[in-house]
Amino acid sequence: MATERTHSGPYKRAVRIYSRYERFWHWSQALLIAILAFSGFGLHGTHSLMSFETAVGVHTIAAIVLIVLWIFTTFWHFTTGQWRQYLPQRAGLFDVIRFYAYGILMGSPHPYHKTLRRKQNALQSLAYLTFMVIIGPALWSTGIVYLAYPLWSDLVTGQWFFVLVVFVHTAAAFLMVTFVVIHVYMTTTGKTLTHYIKTMITGYETVELSEIEEKYLEETQPDMIR
Amino acid sequence: MKNPVNWVTNGLRTAAWIAAACAVLCLPPSLAEATDISPFETMISGQTKVPQVSDKKPGATADHSKFEALQKPFENGSEVTKACLTCHNEAGHQFMKSIHWTWEYDNPDTGQKLGKKRLVNNFCTNARGNEGMCAQCHAGYGWKDETFDFTNQENIDCVVCHDGTGTYYKMPNSKGNSACTVMFEGKKPIDLTKVAQSVGMPSRANCGTCHFNGGGGDGVKHGDLDSSLKAPPHELDVHMSPDGGNFSCNACHVSDKHQWAGSRYHINARDTLGTGKPGMRRDVASCESCHGVEPHEHPALKAFYLNSHTDKVACQTCHIPTFARGGVATIVNWDWTTAGKVDDKGLGYKIEGYIQANGHERPTYKSIKGSFEYGENVVPTYRWFDGQMEYTTIDRKFDPAAQPIDINGFKGAYDDPKSRIWPFKKMHTTQPYDKGNNTLVYMHLWGDDDKAFWGNYDFDKAIAEGMQKNELPYSGEHGFVETLSWWPITHMVAPKEGALGCQDCHARDGRLAGLTGFYMPGRDSFGWLDMLGYAAFALTFGGVALHGFLRFVMKRRKGSN
Incomplete structure (x- = not known):
């Protein structure tokens, strides 16, 4: 529904900023990472709530599914151009850090205004970039090498390579669960405690649209805007 | 589209099966039964017991x-x-x-x-x-x-x-x-x-x-x-x-020509050749010579993981959960120092002090041999093993301070591609040795004379005679030394349901807890990495909890203003 603009400049509208695939990716990835963390730390000996044999099976299958999901998602990022969302941006980084450290307690408004081109603030994109190019690859690359053990075990003398693989995998796993703690906490920092989670479920978020964007969406993709 | 060659061969195979099934069904019963006997079974004439499977085809051309x-x-x-x-x-x-x-x-x-x-x-x-x-x-x-x-x-x-x-x-x-x-x-x-x-x-x-x-x-x-x-x-x-x-x-x-494969004097701890090429006969007694080097055929994933073990773990390690489990006990500790006691008539005796699982009594003491301890259903001792035993032969001097002395010591390591983790029976004995020369001794045990230990119960006489018969030096003074012998366990293979499970070893206090020097998932961790990791997790958790608490407090205060 077209609404009359009462002023020129950015205008806030509820727009579907997370497409159906993006939401599917996010939640299935969340589930898989939870399964991997639980089974993985079971294998590591952190807990013994799952037998080693079951944990190996669950961990491997979940890892393979996650890798397939990531292949699709990488493809999706490049075909939709969404990869640009993760490009590092210096502007506003310290404002965001200051907001979370101090402003949020004082009730200051969030310094970042979501736009359709840039759904994430500077800190967020930096965090997700770290997740996607460091923690994620560290886990899946060492995980694949770990899984392919029989292919290389006779080519390597000594155990340095195996130990390296295990070390990086374990270290990255610790980083991953630590990331998840912060990530989950950050979901509570929206307008309400569950605002961001609802956004990630429905896909809709209030963002600033230029007049051109607004018109374009209303005419070409009316289901994306409400 | 299906590969036509596969389609044809599958068709032929099916036809062959049908033909074979018809042939068996149509045969007179006696002939049909005869097909149940594998050509590798040995028939012993005049015997009713079930013939055992041997390596040779039955000598059925002669009675x-x-x-x-x-x-x-x-x-x-x-x-x-x-x-x-x-x-x-x-x-x-x-x-x-x-x-x-x-x-x-x-x-x-x-x-x-x-x-x-x-x-x-x-x-x-x-x-x-x-x-x-x-x-x-x-x-x-x-x-x-x-x-x-x-x-x-x-x-x-x-x-x-x-x-x-x-x-x-x-x-x-x-x-x-x-x-x-x-x-x-x-x-x-x-x-x-x-x-x-x-x-x-x-x-x-x-x-x-x-x-x-x-x-x-x-x-x-x-x-x-x-x-x-x-x-x-x-x-x-x-x-x-x-x-x-x-x-x-x-x-x-x-x-082959009265030479047998599989002597423990010369062991291949890791057979990488497997079944060999088609039609190739391998005169070895390894598990791999029949089962191949990728022996597990579970659902793909499990088989893959189990087969990932074969480079470092001998088949026997998982597939022989315990030994001496058939009702017959094995001696695990032998003490020669107590040998030679006699009763009031001056005669040797024995004490049946152990009843094994099949009900038979076993001696725990014999005057001629000393005292014994038995084991049944014994969990093996696991060691890296490269297949090469080094024996403490009669002429080899040892340092008695380093006891127990290995009768047959061996090497093996994670890093050595020839080595794998093997199960052993570890036999402990306290036995006579030459205290002057620091060697093991031959004892004259058997004989109808006044020197044989069995009957005279005199170590010095028996050792002196045993050494002298073989022109070996004896200092004249014997002592007792603790020794170990190592017996690779390879028989009593359980059906697959009886094999060890993952967590029998992949656990902090599992069967391989004592085998150090390599990283094993589920058992080991990098101590400081774990400390750092858990600390990072805990601090982060505490940090966000504190942050959340402050947000809550500040909001309340603001609300009340």
Whole structure:
């Protein structure tokens, strides 16, 4: 529904900023990472709530599914151009850090205004970039090498390579669960405690649209805007 | 589209199956039944027991009971051998090269001269010089001292291995002290004609005559070889059980010209060749020679993981959960220091102090041997093993301060591609040694004289005589030293349901807890990485909790303003 603009400049509208695939990716990835963390730390000996044999099976299958999901998602990022969302941006980084450290307690408004081109603030994109190019690859690359053990075990003398693989995998796993703690906490920092989670479920978020964007969406993709 | 070649071959295969099924259904019952008998099963004429699977095709072209040469009374075993050799004219020459005859083995890699003829063990200690008794397990007739003629074919005992009646037995080749003769009284005479006519491929019982009784009694030595394997239940030994493979020993210990594969003097701890190329016969007794190097065929993922172990873990490690589990106990600790006690009449005695699972009593003390401790259902000791044993031979000096002394020490390491984790029976003994020369000793145990330990119970006399007979130095003073011998466990393979599970080893306090120096998932961690990781997680958790709390407090305060 077209609404009359009462002023020129950015205008806030509820727009579907997370497409159906993006939401599917996010939640299935969340589930898989939870399964991997639980089974993985079971294998590591952190807990013994799952037998080693079951944990190996669950961990491997979940890892393979996650890798397939990531292949699709990488493809999706490049075909939709969404990869640009993760490009590092210096502007506003310290404002965001200051907001979370101090402003949020004082009730200051969030310094970042979501736009359709840039759904994430500077800190967020930096965090997700770290997740996607460091923690994620560290886990899946060492995980694949770990899984392919029989292919290389006779080519390597000594155990340095195996130990390296295990070390990086374990270290990255610790980083991953630590990331998840912060990530989950950050979901509570929206307008309400569950605002961001609802956004990630429905896909809709209030963002600033230029007049051109607004018109374009209303005419070409009316289901994306409400 | 389907590959047409596959389609054709599949079609042909199906047609062949249908044809085969029809053929079997249409055959007269007797012939159809005959197809149930594998060509590798041995048939022993006149016997009702189930034939055991051997490495040779059955000798079904001859019935020994119909040979004229065997239809006569035999004075003694040698006479039988002579009759055997009239047809089997190469067998004698072949056999005389075998370790069962020479009791000698020269290790090509270490150069050590091994074999029963030379070694000291930590059971009865030495066969050498005691052949009158010990050579009951020599496949020959009459070896009692150095005068035995190893070149005379007629001294070979064919029937101890080939007897099919189960009535054949051997007696000591010389007279022992009266303290021992009681063991051999009241035996039924052997009908050698019947024995000679019964011959066939060796059964488990034939090999077991000696190999089940190593160390001087049932199951004493190996722990994975005892009389329970004559007809083992399926869960005890999947290969040898009549309800399983019903393998004779030769099914794995394949032979060629009376030479057998699979000697523990020369072990390949890791067989990477597997079954070999199609049609290739591999004269080895390894698991891989039949099962291949990727033996697991579970659902793909599990099989993949299980097969990932074969480079570092011997098959036996997982598939033999415990040994001595057939109801027969094995000796795990032997103390010679207590030997030689006599009763009020000055005679030796024994105490039956252990009842094993099959109900039989076992001695815990014998004046002639000392005290024993038994084990049943024993969890093996696991070690990296490269297959190469280094023996403490009679001429090798050792440092008694470094006891226990390894009778057969070995090496092995994670880093060594030849090594794998193997299960062992670890045998502990306190036995006599030469205190002056720091060597093991040969004891003169058997003999009807005033020096043999068995009857006179005098260590110094027995050692002096044992060493002197072999022209070896003896300081004249004996002491006792703790020794260990290591017996690779390879029999009593359980069905797959009985194999170990992952967490038997992949756990902090699992079976491999004592095997250090390598990283094993589920058992090990990088101490400081874990500390750092858990700390980062906990601090982050605490940090966000604090942050959330502050947000809550500030909001409340603001709300109240």
